[in-house]
Amino acid sequence: MKTDPTASTNNSEWSLDLLSHRAANLPAAFNMSGAPGVISFSYGLPDEASFPAAELAQATAEVMRDAPGPALQYGAPDPLLSYLVDFIGRDQGLELTTKNLLVTVGSSQALGLVCQLLVDPGDYVVVEAPTFLGAVRTFLNAEAEVVEVPLDNEGILIEELDQTITDLKAAGKRVKFIYTIPTFQNPTGVTLGLERRKALLAVAKKHQVLVLEDDAYAGLIFEGEVPPWLWTLDQDNLVLHCGTFSKILAAGLRLGWIGGPPELISKIAALKVDGGTSPFAGNIAAQYARDGRLEKHILKLREIYRRKRDRTLAGLERYMPDGARWTSPQGGFFIWLELPERLDTVKMLRDAITAGVNYTPGPACFASRKGKNTIRLAFSHLPVEQIEPGLRILGEVIQRNLTAGA
Numbered sequence: 181m182k183t184d185p186t187a188s189t190n191n192s193e194w195s196l197d198l199l200s201h202r203a204a205n206l207p208a209a210f211n212m213s214g215a216p217g218v219i220s221f222s223y224g225l226p227d228e229a230s231f232p233a234a235e236l237a238q239a240t241a242e243v244m245r246d247a248p249g250p251a252l253q254y255g256a257p258d259p260l261l262s263y264l265v266d267f268i269g270r271d272q273g274l275e276l277t278t279k280n281l282l283v284t285v286g287s288s289q290a291l292g293l294v295c296q297l298l299v300d301p302g303d304y305v306v307v308e309a310p311t312f313l314g315a316v317r318t319f320l321n322a323e324a325e326v327v328e329v330p331l332d333n334e335g336i337l338i339e340e341l342d343q344t345i346t347d348l349k350a351a352g353k354r355v356k357f358i359y360t361i362p363t364f365q366n367p368t369g370v371t372l373g374l375e376r377r378k379a380l381l382a383v384a385k386k387h388q389v390l391v392l393e394d395d396a397y398a399g400l401i402f403e404g405e406v407p408p409w410l411w412t413l414d415q416d417n418l419v420l421h422c423g424t425f426s427k428i429l430a431a432g433l434r435l436g437w438i439g440g441p442p443e444l445i446s447k448i449a450a451l452k453v454d455g456g457t458s459p460f461a462g463n464i465a466a467q468y469a470r471d472g473r474l475e476k477h478i479l480k481l482r483e484i485y486r487r488k489r490d491r492t493l494a495g496l497e498r499y500m501p502d503g504a505r506w507t508s509p510q511g512g513f514f515i516w517l518e519l520p521e522r523l524d525t526v527k528m529l530r531d532a533i534t535a536g537v538n539y540t541p542g543p544a545c546f547a548s549r550k551g552k553n554t555i556r557l558a559f560s561h562l563p564v565e566q567i568e569p570g571l572r573i574l575g576e577v578i579q580r581n582l583t584a585g586a
């Protein structure tokens with residue numbers, strides 16, 4: 181059905197671009213500002229106190245003193261690209277060159293560029309359910325059809341993935357890529373095990389479908405080990421990998437990257453028409469990161485977020501009702517909470533905010549809007565001392581809603 185974009189709005193000042201068919205069907209953008217005084221587990225924002233502001237100021241002064249030209253001119257932030265080649269090489273044992281990587285405006289831009297490269301309206305993208313809502317919005321903006329495959333405590337279910345792609349192909353659909361967040365997944369916090377990583381790659385190979393691996397939380401591990409990246413395990417040039425400096429340095433820099441086979445990266449680079457990903461931010465980040473400084477900073481972040489994770493798990497243990505279940509992530513920003521079936525977390529949100537606590541209702545993390553009794557808790561942003569009081573309030577709200585619905 182065609183939508184008339186002029187139907188309900190006084191839009192005489194809009195550009196023709198905004199009146200296009202695609203723009204007319206876009207959902208409203210999110211507002212990240214929380215209500216004042218409300219303890220928010222809602223947005224997965226980084227801990228603000230962790231931003232290394234003084235060191236970044238110093239790095240800025242050094243760049244302006246020593247090499248202002250490249251930082252203030254159009255162009256790619258070459259020092260950051262070289263840093264990434266080295267950083268990823270050391271971390272993953274991947275032998276890369278700068279042709280394998282492109283610096284992007286956060287990993288969000290990388291997700292959009294992959295859609296520009298691969299998705300025609302009506303093409304299919306397979307995602308985990310639940311998944312990162314920002315990615316789903318990007319895929320929908322590109323007019324992809326988004327198909328969900330469930331996950332459990334060890335990540336996406338491989339047989340279901342295989343069957344889903346088999347069925348789509350049998351129905352003549354074009355499946356363009358599998359989108360996965362294998363490590364400390366947003367929103368569940370779960371990590372895809374090694375055997376499943378290998379099995380996922382086997383499914384991709386069998387169907388000749390690309391994998392878009394989003395590793396936004398990869399460095400933020402609290403204990404133990406995680407398996408190698410899908411990109412590292414891939415033998416068939418089927419993986420595009422995106423990462424970000426948002427969670428390990430500062431989100432406001434808006435710096436991320438996409439990596440993969442040079443043939444695909446060069447095509448993505450050709451689509452990226454923007455005069456270069458902020459050379460200013462990129463040169464400063466590279467100056468900051470040199471001599472292992474970023475790695476040391478990441479060690480500090482692990483401690484900060486581990487403490488918050490521990491405090492959240494303890495609070496859940498204390499305040500959640502019988503029948504509630506939650507994940508115990510080994511890293512990242514999120515815990516996934518499943519409440520008794522009869523609760524509706526979308527309806528409960530108004531009550532929660534009035535009582536002084538905010539969260540992301542689970543259905544916001546499903547393209548299909550299911551999961552009505554689930555909640556995503558982001559423990560990353562709020563001060564650690566607010567976690568316990570926030571969960572106490574949430575526990576009371578849940579109890580009240582359970583009693584009212586009994």
Ligand SMILES: Cc1ncc(COP(=O)(O)O)c(C=O)c1O
Pocket residue numbers: 224285286287288289312314361366394396423424425426431435436
């Ligand atoms: C899984 C995942 N991917 C990508 C992003 C986007 O990050 P950025 O664009 O800041 O790099 C986020 C942000 O929350 C995320 O959770």
